[in-house]
Amino acid sequence: MRIGSGAGFGADRLEPALRLIEQGRLDWIGFECLAERTLAQAQTARAADPTKGYNRYLEARLRACLPAMAKNGTRLITNMGAANPAAAARAAATLSGAGGPAIAYVEGDDVRHLIAADTRLADTGGTVADVGKPVISANAYLGIEQILPAIDSGAAIVITGRVADPSLFLAPLAHKFGWALDDWARLGGGTLVGHLLECAAQVTGGYFADPGYKDVPGVEDVGFPLAEVDADATAIITKLDSDGGLVDARTVKEQVLYEVHDPARYLTPDVTADFSGVALREDGRNRIGLSGASGKARPDTLKVTVAFDGGLIAEAGISYAGPGAADRGRLAADILRHRLRDIPELRIDMIGVAALHASAESVRRNAPSGSADVRVHVTARTEDRDIADRVLWEVEALYTCGPAGGGGVRGEVRRSFTTHDAYIPRDAISIRTEVIRP
Incomplete structure (x- = not known):
């Protein structure tokens, strides 16, 4: 065959x-x-x-x-x-x-009809109720x-x-x-x-x-x-x-x-x-x-x-290029961390300097400052649409609020999911x- x-x-x-x-x-x-x-x-x-x-x-x-x-x-x-x-x-x-x-x-x-609040999840050891989010599928x-x-x-x-x-x-x-x-x-x-x-x-x-x-x-x-x-x-x-x-x-x-x-x-x-x-x-x-x-x-x-409603994901980015791009990107990231400090689930990456390995502190500390271009990428998870929209707003505001030379802002808000077995x-x-x- x-x-x-x-x-x-x-x-x-x-x-x-x-x-x-x-x-x-x-x-x-x-x-x-x-x-x-x-x-x-x-x-x-x-x-x-x-x-x-x-x-x-x-x-x-x-x-x-x-x-x-x-x-x-x-x-x-x-x-x-x-x-x-x-x-x-x-x-x-x-x-x-x-x-x-x-x-x-x-x-x-x-088989949603077979999943109850007390259904045990194999990967966590807890129950569906412990997740505390609506079941999507x-x-x-x-x-x-x-x-x-x-x-x-x-x-x-x-x-x-x-x-x-x-x-x-x-x-x-x-x-x-x-x-x-x-x-x-x-x-x-x-x-x-x-x-x-x-x-x-x-x-x-x-x-x-x-x-x-x-x-x-x-x-x-x-x-x-x-x-x-x-x-x-x-x-x-x-x-x-x-x-x-x-x-x-x-x-x-x-x-x-x-x-x-x-x-x-x-x-x-x-x-x-x-x-x-x-x-x-x-x-x-x-x-x-x-x-x-x-x-x-x-x-x-x-x-x-079992898929659960993971809330909204707000995702936005801005790019910096030329001499000092990495330093300007770091400043932009610092500004955003300050402006969005009230959002518990917030992540800011420097694509081109440290992104995929952003969780490795040695990579973050030793990242080169002479990168020719860098993109500051911001992601937040929230249940509040106003908070999600504010993430996109703050990134776009960097156009004139500094640092210098930011461009190419893109952003979106989308529904997310989490899964368990x-x-x-x-x-x-x-x-x-x-x-x-x-």
């Missing part, structure tokens, strides 16, 4: 996915487009408009990909349904028109058991909300090869394939690239990966020869370990995957063979991401699968 990656996050590029469908002889392509914050934003959008709450690029992606999918017999699976898989499926059906492909969607990951990570009925329907497009990222790719594999839901060894091997595909260009050299240390040819047109998978869950990870990027042992090793706390016990809804025995082999240019992945019984519970019993969820036949 040949399965490709069409996206590694919600706003990933379209062209590499389209090239894979056109040239990759794919059976399936998976678009992984959800993150914790993305889903909370989608829930907010759905609350404002019940026809929204799915990925904003869904229609653009389908409009580009549907003709090539029909021509090449490629099926598509995606979590672009986000907070509203039903609305996403209806939008897809409208786009494809009469006689278009069947579209199946899966609902049931939204609570979504369980579903697995292949919940996805397979949609695939079994024969639909050419399968749309989900929150599912575990590797499960998007594992479900078509399990369907194709008839893997049982307790075939832990093969499910572990298929999960490895899904994990390597889920982040798209991270395994083909994109996120891997580091000039002078890890050079990547043609990274400006980096391609997305595809996997050639056998019934025993061994596989080859590769890419189109015509695409930029590379697939080698280094790119694959980095992705095998990406976001995996314990390679011998990687918890998913489908299997407790074991990557500790994985072996890689060169199988030609841009071709890495995989074997040795295994697994044990899946966890008894499902992980839930919880766990629920598997049998607490109720799954609904529908098929739309235009």
Whole structure:
């Protein structure tokens, strides 16, 4: 079976996915487009408009990909349904028109009704009530058991909300090869394939690239990966020869370990995957063979991401350039700290001098004063819109209130979210699968 990656996050590029469908002889392509914050934003959008709450690029992606999918017999699976898989499926059906492909969607990951004030949060040890903020969303990570009925329907497009990222790719594999839901060894091997595909260009050299240390040819047109998978869950990870990027042992090793706390016990809804025995082999240019992945019984519970209203984030910046830029930036920062001293959650960074490492005092103390340009970046968290607006006002006032030479002020106020993890019993969820036949 040949399965490709069409996206590694919600706003990933379209062209590499389209090239894979056109040239990759794919059976399936998976678009992984959800993150914790993305889903909370989608829930907010759905609350404002019940026809929204799915990925904003869904229609653009389908409009580009549907003709090539029909021509090449490629099926598509995606979590672009986000907070509203039903609305996403209806939008897809409208786009494809009469006689278009069947579209199946899966609902049931939204478990807000199961989250109570006394629900225990796994990452803090406290409860939902202890957070002291309104719950915006609570979504369980579903697995292949919940996805397979949609695939079994024969639909050419399968749309989900929150599912575990590797499960998007594992479900078509399990369907194709008839893997049982307790075939832990093969499910572990298929999960490895899904994990390597889920982040798209991270395994083909994109996120891997580091000039002078890890050079990547043609990274400006980096391609997305595809996997050639056998019934025993061994596989080859590769890419189109015509695409930029590379697939080698280094790119694959980095992705095998990406976001995996314990390679011998990687918890998913489908299997407790074991990557500790994985072996890689060169199988030609841009071709890495995989074997040795295994697994044990899946966890008894499902992980839930609970998103809370994090208040307003006010963010603004002003730039200084030329001789003394860093010193003028420091003065601007001092002025703002004084003027905004009543705001408890305030952070001021010097981008170009100390920003990403601003929490390291040695970096802050030893930052050079001769920087050619610097941007003073101010962020505040508050529940009060007037306070948020005042942050933007104070930054803009630096134009004339000094120091000299400030320019390029930009600012915005936006809603923010915080997330925590919880766990629920598997049998607490109720799954609904529908098929739309235009």
